[in-house]
Amino acid sequence: MKNLYIFFLFFILVFIFPISSLAQKPQGDDSDCIVCGEATYKVTKISGPSLVTEKFQTYLTSAWAYSDRYVWSETTTTTLQITGGATFDITEAIKNQLNLSWSKSKSYSVAIQIPADKNKYSKLGLFGDFNKYYVKVVKDKFGQETTSHHDAYEPTSTHYLKVVYKN
Amino acid sequence: MIRKSLLIFCALVSFLFFGCQSERIKGFIVFGKWDGVYVAKKDDPFVLNFILLSDSPLTNVTSIDFPEIAHAIDDMQYDLIEGDKYKDFQLFNIAVNLHLKEVSSTTISKITLIFDQKYKETFPIGHIKLVVGEKGIFTPQNEYVTAYPNTQFFQAKLKNISEHTIQIKRVTVENSFLQIKDIKINDKSEKQSIGANETINIYFTLAEKSERKADFYIVTPKIEYELAGKTSSSYIDPVFYGVTTLTPEKLDDMLKKN
Numbered sequence: 031m032k033n034l035y036i037f038f039l040f041f042i043l044v045f046i047f048p049i050s051s052l053a054q055k056p057q058g059d060d061s062d063c064i065v066c067g068e069a070t071y072k073v074t075k076i077s078g079p080s081l082v083t084e085k086f087q088t089y090l091t092s093a094w095a096y097s098d099r100y101v102w103s104e105t106t107t108t109t110l111q112i113t114g115g116a117t118f119d120i121t122e123a124i125k126n127q128l129n130l131s132w133s134k135s136k137s138y139s140v141a142i143q144i145p146a147d148k149n150k151y152s153k154l155g156l157f158g159d160f161n162k163y164y165v166k167v168v169k170d171k172f173g174q175e176t177t178s179h180h181d182a183y184e185p186t187s188t189h190y191l192k193v194v195y196k197n
Numbered sequence: 198m199i200r201k202s203l204l205i206f207c208a209l210v211s212f213l214f215f216g217c218q219s220e221r222i223k224g225f226i227v228f229g230k231w232d233g234v235y236v237a238k239k240d241d242p243f244v245l246n247f248i249l250l251s252d253s254p255l256t257n258v259t260s261i262d263f264p265e266i267a268h269a270i271d272d273m274q275y276d277l278i279e280g281d282k283y284k285d286f287q288l289f290n291i292a293v294n295l296h297l298k299e300v301s302s303t304t305i306s307k308i309t310l311i312f313d314q315k316y317k318e319t320f321p322i323g324h325i326k327l328v329v330g331e332k333g334i335f336t337p338q339n340e341y342v343t344a345y346p347n348t349q350f351f352q353a354k355l356k357n358i359s360e361h362t363i364q365i366k367r368v369t370v371e372n373s374f375l376q377i378k379d380i381k382i383n384d385k386s387e388k389q390s391i392g393a394n395e396t397i398n399i400y401f402t403l404a405e406k407s408e409r410k411a412d413f414y415i416v417t418p419k420i421e422y423e424l425a426g427k428t429s430s431s432y433i434d435p436v437f438y439g440v441t442t443l444t445p446e447k448l449d450d451m452l453k454k455n
Contacts, residue, residue: 144344
């Protein structure tokens with residue numbers, strides 16, 4: 031009889047407890063929702079636009095090199111940048127509600143070459159001028175509001191090619 | 198008499214044939230005009246771009262030449278790079294790397310294209326002064342803008358790599374169509390004392406001198422300074438203006454100036 035009790039207890043511990051744990055809802059945004067669905071976002075511009083010049087966009091060459099020139103042959107494009115850990119949904123909401131540009135490419139292009147100091151390690155970088163906005167985003171999911179603040183950098187068509195030296 | 202007439206006739210036919218063929222091969226070509234002053238250190242190449250619009254694919258360009266400095270060229274490589282289409286024209290860049298022989302200064306204003314190794318045509322390209330300079334005492338730190346979209350300003354962080362404290366007297370550019378204004382060194386006037394290994398922020402604005410202007414600019418700023426009562430100068434690395442912004446207005450301007 032005692033053995034039967036021990037076996038029963040073992041059965042509960044080994045099989046039933048883990049299964050019931052697995053069946054629990056995952057922790058996250060939707061953990062408490064009863065009728066799950068889309069959140070809504072309200073974007074408010076707190077300040078801006080203010081012009082931010084020569085902001086880094088991307089490196090156009092991958093490795094550091096001793097090079098006397100760089101050839102850049104692709105269309106240079108700068109894109110909308112949102113700080114503060116913005117999700118895709120928040121980025122979309124800011125872009126659409128403030129009517130910001132997603133990207134700006136220069137009009138016509140042909141590859142050009144630019145000189146560099148061959149005695150120093152360097153890379154070629156793309157920089158651009160951006161319109162900066164400071165925004166508040168309120169996410170509403172069935173009455174539960176969460177507020178976040180972000181800097182939004184809207185690209186302009188003013189681009190710079192910089193040789194970035196490793197000092 | 199008949200033989201003489203035949204000879205004249207043949208000469209006339211040949212002239213018309215070759216003349217017309219050369220014209221047919223070349224088509225319409227127009228180069229963007231430069232106002233450039235390019236100072237390169239000894240052993241460094243002159244890295245040049247000649248941007249042009251053509252109504253033909255230029256597949257028969259077999260070589261290029263700079264007739265004014267042909268005797269002074271030590272080594273030259275070029276690439277004919279095809280770009281976007283604009284209206285009925287094709288954008289190209291002739292990207293040239295040039296080493297000069299023992300010449301301290303020269304100017305180019307023309308480029309010659311050789312078609313099918315036979316026919317030559319020379320085109321104006323504005324003016325680019327090429328100077329072989331000594332290694333200067335200012336070297337760029339961190340990032341250095343080498344291609345600006347337009348001629349609004351210049352800014353750089355530079356380090357005085359000499360072992361002396363110098364007194365900056367003047368900052369100038371030697372371009373024909375450009376002048377500089379509002380020169381600031383470390384947000385103050387240009388007349389500054391700079392210690393050995395000290396880093397400075399230099400900033401100035403650029404303006405076109407008159408209505409005459411170029412499509413593209415190469416600017417090599419020059420810093421004049423005094424050291425132990427002696428005046429010297431040092432060039433900063435050259436920068437390009439306008440080559441990264443080929444707007445429809447600029448391309449139309451190139452076509453109009455032809």
